[in-house]
Amino acid sequence: MLKDITIGQYFPMDSAVHKLDARFKIVITAVFIVMIFSADSFLSLGLAFLFFVIAFAASKLSPKLILKSMKPIIPIIIFTSVLNIFFIDGVTVFQIWKIRITDNGLITSGYMIIRLIALICGSSLLTYTTSPIVLTDAIEQMMKPLGKLHFPVHELAMMMTIALRFIPTLIEETDKIMSAQKARGADMDSGTLIERAKALVPIIIPLFVSSFRRAEELALAMECRCYNGGEGRTKLKSLVSGGSDYAALCLSLLFLCGVMIIDMGRVVL
Amino acid sequence: MSIIKTEKLTYTYSQGTPFEKTAVNSVDLEIEEGEFVGVIGHTGSGKSTLIQHFNGLIKPTSGRVLIDGTDIRSKDVKLRDIRLKVGLVFQYPEYQIFEETVYKDIAFGPKNMGLDEKEIDRRVRETAELVGISPELLKKSPFELSGGQKRRVAIAGVMAMRPKVLILDEPTAGLDPRGRETILGQIKRYHDETKSTVMLVSHSMEDVARFASRILVMNKGEVLCYDTPPAVFARAEEIASVGLSVPQITKIFGLLRKRGIDIRGDVYTVEFALKTINEYLEAHGRGGLENA
Numbered sequence: 164m165l166k167d168i169t170i171g172q173y174f175p176m177d178s179a180v181h182k183l184d185a186r187f188k189i190v191i192t193a194v195f196i197v198m199i200f201s202a203d204s205f206l207s208l209g210l211a212f213l214f215f216v217i218a219f220a221a222s223k224l225s226p227k228l229i230l231k232s233m234k235p236i237i238p239i240i241i242f243t244s245v246l247n248i249f250f251i252d253g254v255t256v257f258q259i260w261k262i263r264i265t266d267n268g269l270i271t272s273g274y275m276i277i278r279l280i281a282l283i284c285g286s287s288l289l290t291y292t293t294s295p296i297v298l299t300d301a302i303e304q305m306m307k308p309l310g311k312l313h314f315p316v317h318e319l320a321m322m323m324t325i326a327l328r329f330i331p332t333l334i335e336e337t338d339k340i341m342s343a344q345k346a347r348g349a350d351m352d353s354g355t356l357i358e359r360a361k362a363l364v365p366i367i368i369p370l371f372v373s374s375f376r377r378a379e380e381l382a383l384a385m386e387c388r389c390y391n392g393g394e395g396r397t398k399l400k401s402l403v404s405g406g407s408d409y410a411a412l413c414l415s416l417l418f419l420c421g422v423m424i425i426d427m428g429r430v431v432l
Numbered sequence: 433m434s435i436i437k438t439e440k441l442t443y444t445y446s447q448g449t450p451f452e453k454t455a456v457n458s459v460d461l462e463i464e465e466g467e468f469v470g471v472i473g474h475t476g477s478g479k480s481t482l483i484q485h486f487n488g489l490i491k492p493t494s495g496r497v498l499i500d501g502t503d504i505r506s507k508d509v510k511l512r513d514i515r516l517k518v519g520l521v522f523q524y525p526e527y528q529i530f531e532e533t534v535y536k537d538i539a540f541g542p543k544n545m546g547l548d549e550k551e552i553d554r555r556v557r558e559t560a561e562l563v564g565i566s567p568e569l570l571k572k573s574p575f576e577l578s579g580g581q582k583r584r585v586a587i588a589g590v591m592a593m594r595p596k597v598l599i600l601d602e603p604t605a606g607l608d609p610r611g612r613e614t615i616l617g618q619i620k621r622y623h624d625e626t627k628s629t630v631m632l633v634s635h636s637m638e639d640v641a642r643f644a645s646r647i648l649v650m651n652k653g654e655v656l657c658y659d660t661p662p663a664v665f666a667r668a669e670e671i672a673s674v675g676l677s678v679p680q681i682t683k684i685f686g687l688l689r690k691r692g693i694d695i696r697g698d699v700y701t702v703e704f705a706l707k708t709i710n711e712y713l714e715a716h717g718r719g720g721l722e723n724a
């Protein structure tokens with residue numbers, strides 16, 4: 164079902180990771196991504212992964228969630244790793260007919276899989292522990308300097324906030340409309356490609372109609388509350404950073420250094 | 433044999449996440465054919481979740497649902513057949529309308545059933561007449577209709593499939609009193625004319641009391657009681673204790689009894705109340721009230 168999509172979903176909880184300043188979380192996630200892409204050996208990748216494990220443990224989330232977020236990207240992982248296995252040259256490990264599997268191919272795809280998984284894990288942890296509103300707020304704050312160049316930072320952030328806010332609503336709506344049409348005997352799971360495309364019409368049209376209605380209502384509600392852009396607008400909850408945020412950032416940088424030292428050591432040796 | 437039967441039916445949303453929520457908990461229920469069942473319960477008591485099981489839109493987390501004797505989970509059952517047998521009208525059904533004309537929208541269900549043109553035409557016209565959609569409206573775009581008219585078109589879309597069981601989830605939500613009356617009357621007419629089983633989910637005890645032959649009261653995912661209206665309203669205090677209100681007239685009788693007047697407590701329509709009071713007054717040697 165559509166409801167099983169967990170990417171980008173927020174799970175409110177009371178944990179150290181949830182409490183971190185969102186701006187720091189974004190930076191730390193970026194540091195983590197740098198870590199996994201600069202790591203050049205399984206040992207340093209392991210160290211980067213350890214960082215993730217620590218962060219995840221501190222977030223008190225159930226490990227099942229990470230497995231669930233992995234589901235939609237399994238095809239991508241399989242596809243890229245299979246491509247790598249077959250098309251990278253190196254010493255042949257074994258060969259069936261014309262298909263040759265090389266050691267380099269295996270190693271590269273191994274790295275690829277680990278990196279992809281780590282990438283999804285890291286970004287999922289960010290969205291699982293940060294509410295979308297706070298997240299866009301943080302992005303807005305971090306992009307503020309661009310505003311001086313007449314870049315519409317606030318408008319962009321507002322658009323993102325609204326889009327994020329309505330993803331679950333639209334999913335729910337789609338689910339409801341699908342149920343309603345199924346109850347009227349609509350058949351969506353069988354038939355030829357064209358028949359299935361046609362079967363989408365009874366879902367897409369009501370969805371559009373209701374999206375437009377929602378957009379209109381939202382615009383009206385915003386105007387009623389005197390919304391007129393970002394100028395002079397203050398925040399009810401402004402982001403504040405404290406000691407623990409800096410500590411977390413330092414920890415991530417330490418791990419990054421660790422990763423780099425391991426790899427440099429390998430090069431020197 | 434009962435048309436709908438549940439055994440220890442339990443449904444949990446988002447199982448395995450922090451949002452886990454058991455919406456229906458161990459429900460045992462038997463609904464006989466031809467019954468008009470009113471379903472009431474507080475917001476979030478699991479009414480909508482319960483009724484979605486009856487046409488196989490959701491599958492029980494545990495327990496069984498038998499429609500006309502067949503388990504909806506067994507392998508050789510086609511869910512589509514169940515859905516043709518049990519028609520479900522969702523809350524705010526007008527949001528599912530999509531065709532260019534009212535006629536085509538009502539015809540969507542019958543067409544999916546694979547009926548021939550003539551039969552479809554007959555059913556569309558018959559059903560439109562039943563819900564008070566005049567023939568000239570059939571050619572109009574459904575998006576030009578008023579809210580109440582749209583609602584009726586959407587309900588007609590399901591009625592036109594002539595399901596053995598018609599389930600409606602709060603069909604009168606957001607309508608004015610007149611619109612509510614009309615729609616309830618039409619549902620009653622459908623029940624009487626087709627002899628089908630009807631389940632009506634509602635927040636209004638008054639509405640349910642007037643039409644239902646049986647009332648199902650849900651509380652926190654469990655069945656509080658399932659009985660005939662007099663038997664249900666005789667338990668007025670219990671019902672009030674879970675935050676539901678019994679009809680005004682039942683409340684008045686409850687207060688009278690509290691004052692020591694020996695009068696029956698299972699009164700739930702104004703007509704019956706009048707009769708009861710007259711009987712009481714006559715029995716006590718005083719003149720009756722005039723008929724309203």
Ligand SMILES: Nc1ncnc2c1ncn2[C@@H]1O[C@H](COP(=O)(O)OP(=O)(O)OP(=O)(O)O)[C@@H](O)[C@H]1O
Pocket residue numbers: 445446453454455473474475476477478479480481482
């Ligand atoms: N899609 C869903 N995902 C998660 N929880 C849900 C979902 N739908 C309903 N619930 C929860 O299940 C419980 C029962 O909901 P349900 O919609 O069945 O109640 P209801 O009796 O129909 O209420 P109402 O009178 O407001 O329509 C509620 O607590 C609700 O929060």
Ligand SMILES: [Mg+2]
Pocket residue numbers: 479480481523601
């Ligand atoms: Mg409901």
